[in-house]
Amino acid sequence: MRRRLEDQEFPAGSDPPSDLCALPELTERALLESLRARFRQEKIYTYIGSILIVINPFQFLPIYNPKYVKLYDNHTLGKLEPHIYAVADVAYHAMLQRRKNQCIVISGESGSGKTQSTNFLIHHLTALSQKGFASGVEQIILGAGPVLEAFGNAKTAHNNNSSRFGKFIQVNYQESGTVRGAYVEKYLLEKSRLVYQEHNER
Structure with a gap:
């Protein structure tokens, strides 16, 4: 691509x-x-219906501040410019209204920005649940990331620090919509890398 x-x-x-x-x-x-x-x-987000495509800009863009959290709060998908906050917002409000679990799948190749996208999602979900106030829960969830990433990473032809593990993050809410806690499960990807190494990989 x-x-x-x-x-x-x-x-x-x-x-x-x-x-x-x-x-x-x-x-x-x-x-x-x-x-x-x-x-x-510098519009890195694009929709295909309810699917969000993200192109990694390899730089920080100023589109993740509290102003954007407020802007995308309780808006219909597609009414505003595509954003990862919009996807998080739709899932959060659907969970509250339907009283059913919601799932967001983040997929991409090495170096595509999956970990960063996950951080943005969790930031927005916790901000929504705290109604804009800072929460210690978000810092605990996000703080666990670098520790988990430190195990099992590898150098690939495209990324110097590619995770060999997938992550399943389950954020639990109270009925009021406030974050109660989270559960992180890791699973091994590409088991072949345990026994075989491509050229220029670590």
Whole structure:
């Protein structure tokens, strides 16, 4: 995906849609052109319906402050510019209204920003539950990340510190919507790396 985004040429014209379902032509080239045009505008988030595509900018963008937490609070998906906070917000309010568990799946290749996206999600979910007030629970959940990441990481051709483990994080809430605690489970990925090592990998 990274190579294709760099290789494509993009025609000048109107702003690309924030939801790829709205593209007039659904081809691989049109999708890549739209993603690249948005990326050049520092719009790293794009929807495909209710799915959020994130392109790692490899830099910090000022779109994660309390102003954005408030902006995306209790808004319908697609009404505002795509954002990971919007996905977290929809899941949180669906959980409260339907009284059913919600699941957000984060997937991507090595170095794509899965860990950082998880941190943003947890930050927003805990901020919503605390109604904007700082919570010690968030710091405990996020603070466990670096410790867990320290075990079993590896050097790959694309990432110098790639986790060899997947994470399942279960955030538990009280009926009022306040975070009660969290449970983190890790599971081994790519067992082949235990017995075989590619060139330039550690």
